[in-house]
Amino acid sequence: VPIFMPIYMDAVYVGNLKDSIKNLYLQQQRWAYGVEHFPYIVEECERHHEIPLWDRLALIWRAFEGNFSWAMASYFITFVGWMPLLLSPKFSHQLLSLNFQIFTRDVLGLTWLGLLISAYITVKILPDAPKSKSRLAVLTMVLQWLLVPVTTLIFGSIPAIDAQTHFMLGKYMGFRVTPKVT
Secondary structure, three states: OOOOOOOOOOEEOOOOHHHHHHHHHHHHHHHHHHHHHHHHHHHHHHHOOOOOHHHHHHHHHHHHHHHHHHHHHHHHHHHHHHHHHHHOHHHHHOHHHHHHHHHHHHHHHHHHHHHHHHHHHHHHHOOOOOOOOOHHHHHHHHHHHHHHHHHHHHHHHHHHHHHHHHHHOOOOOOOOOOOEEO
């Protein structure tokens, strides 16, 4: 059944960059606090045996994996490839170390390829820049894609870990309305 409702392309904005960044972090943290639904999903899946077992397990897995990936995927992509070399100096002298470095390089290369494809598609679907915008402003917008790995950590993983830690410690976060503009 279609549900017709407006979708607003709004963005966090408080009036200045510093406060807007703070509120964006708090918004991401609040969204990540949705991990609180995971125990409910597990309990309801245990209770409702009329739902096929594989469907219940898939639902539990998706909820777990989504919350876990939100918090940890950026760290895994950025740091895990280097962990064996940093934690064990002997590992760097083994044949597996060389293969591991090649594998890590290739996986990171694929993530950059995916990022570049996303940037290209985004730039292609955008309307032409207004005449009032300089080429430097347009170039700056395109180059912002290079900051995605950093912003993913700052506005993805860190708020998610923060929210999940709050939940784990029983610290209710409440609901904050984030100022936005369309």
